[in-house]
Amino acid sequence: MSAALPGVALKRAVSRRKSIIMVIAKVWQLVRRPEGEPTVEDFLCVEEELPACSEGDVLVEAVALSIDPYMRYKARQIPLNTPMFGSQVAKVVESKNPELPVGTHLVHYEGWRTYTVLTSQHLKDKEHFGVMCLPEMGDLPKSLGIGILGMPGNTAYFGFLDICKPKAGDVVLVNGAAGAVGSAVVQIAKLKGCRVIAFAGSDEKVAWVKELGADHAFNYKTMNIGEALSKVAPKGVNIYFDNVGGKFTAQALPHMADYGVVSLCGAISTYNEEVDIGVPSLRSPFNEGTVIWKQLHIEGFLVFRWKARWMEGLKQLREWIEQGKLKYKETVFQGFEKMPSAFIGLFHGENTGKTVVVP
Ligand SMILES: NC(=O)c1ccc[n+]([C@@H]2O[C@H](COP(=O)([O-])OP(=O)(O)OC[C@H]3O[C@@H](n4cnc5c(N)ncnc54)[C@H](OP(=O)(O)O)[C@@H]3O)[C@@H](O)[C@H]2O)c1
Numbered sequence: 496m497s498a499a500l501p502g503v504a505l506k507r508a509v510s511r512r513k514s515i516i517m518v519i520a521k522v523w524q525l526v527r528r529p530e531g532e533p534t535v536e537d538f539l540c541v542e543e544e545l546p547a548c549s550e551g552d553v554l555v556e557a558v559a560l561s562i563d564p565y566m567r568y569k570a571r572q573i574p575l576n577t578p579m580f581g582s583q584v585a586k587v588v589e590s591k592n593p594e595l596p597v598g599t600h601l602v603h604y605e606g607w608r609t610y611t612v613l614t615s616q617h618l619k620d621k622e623h624f625g626v627m628c629l630p631e632m633g634d635l636p637k638s639l640g641i642g643i644l645g646m647p648g649n650t651a652y653f654g655f656l657d658i659c660k661p662k663a664g665d666v667v668l669v670n671g672a673a674g675a676v677g678s679a680v681v682q683i684a685k686l687k688g689c690r691v692i693a694f695a696g697s698d699e700k701v702a703w704v705k706e707l708g709a710d711h712a713f714n715y716k717t718m719n720i721g722e723a724l725s726k727v728a729p730k731g732v733n734i735y736f737d738n739v740g741g742k743f744t745a746q747a748l749p750h751m752a753d754y755g756v757v758s759l760c761g762a763i764s765t766y767n768e769e770v771d772i773g774v775p776s777l778r779s780p781f782n783e784g785t786v787i788w789k790q791l792h793i794e795g796f797l798v799f800r801w802k803a804r805w806m807e808g809l810k811q812l813r814e815w816i817e818q819g820k821l822k823y824k825e826t827v828f829q830g831f832e833k834m835p836s837a838f839i840g841l842f843h844g845e846n847t848g849k850t851v852v853v854p
Pocket residue numbers: 563564565646647650671672673674675676677694695696697700738739759760761762763764765796797798799841842843844845846847848849850
């Protein structure tokens with residue numbers, strides 16, 4: 496492995512030596528634990544010479560790389576000087592596996608890298624979502640396989656429908672509502688006949704969320720959350736799909752109706768809060784008195800709980816897209832060198848919809 500400057504233009508270095516094709520991948524490593532908000536200096540772009548494919552292996556090229564909030568947690572967990580964890584849509588460019596011919600698109604979780612040799616072992620590892628074929632996408636962009644037709648889409652689908660069990664007329668609160676997960680939850684809630692109150696971080700995002708069908712949408716940076724909820728949900732919120740956590744949740748919780756349900760999807764507002772490097776803050780926004788008196792049901796989840804029903808979610812989401820009932824946006828960063836800045840941008844609300852890097 497040799498160090499390379501971030502921002503160096505991607506090139507596929509292929510040289511023919513003794514008729515072996517040598518491929519050089521670019522890889523972003525985590526070289527320092529972020530202190531609070533991640534910085535570009537926490538990452539280093541290196542070149543890695545890949546082994547030749549053996550029987551059963553495939554060489555894949557990244558087509559679209561995913562940028563997700565959970566990566567902030569991974570930056571506490573993975574060993575330093577190893578590739579940043581992450582998923583991507585990739586295309587098979589060399590195959591010694593008859594089941595995955597050249598041109599096949601798949602999703603894998605081998606991290607922030609341009610090329611990858613997926614060995615027969617990777618391909619067998621169905622336990623940890625090692626490698627999955629893309630669902631049938633028709634003319635839709637392949638990048639949706641890491642967005643609305645992938646993990647974030649299923650997070651909205653199962654995390655809302657299975658945990659919240661919405662009924663027509665329920666009042667649903669969604670924050671992070673212009674993001675990958677939140678924008679899908681807003682629309683699924685409307686499809687189920689709910690009344691939706693959405694919060695996002697800019698007036699442009701608020702306008703988009705209203706276009707998606709939210710009955711009320713507010714910019715949480717300029718509007719008092721409690722006052723807004725008193726006004727539009729005087730009888731209380733039945734379902735709260737929480738992407739943000741922290742102070743937002745502390746302010747929203749008193750507005751829950753009795754027996755309300757909170758689907759605890761994420762807490763992005765707290766991900767950079769630490770008591771020490773690598774040790775997340777322990778503050779809880781859940782006032783026990785409120786939870787008990789209102790008899791709330793609060794359930795956290797990880798989307799991979801629904802692994803066995805994965806394709807069911809994607810099939811329904813695709814149908815809704817084709818019927819014009821489910822809209823999506825992507826914020827696309829061009830260039831593999833943008834991986835760290837795209838990631839940091841999540842914490843400043845730079846994205847609308849799913850954040851994708853196209854190398
Ligand atoms: N449980 C699971 O299995 C699972 C799976 C996927 C995602 N998640 C969680 O779901 C949430 C949304 O994920 P996503 O992929 O859809 O990301 P996303 O919403 O597309 O992107 C993150 C957004 O969070 C908002 N944000 C950032 N810092 C904030 C702060 N301090 N306060 C309020 N909002 C802030 C920003 O939007 P604004 O401009 O609106 O501030 C930003 O655009 C995250 O918490 C993530 O960890 C959970």
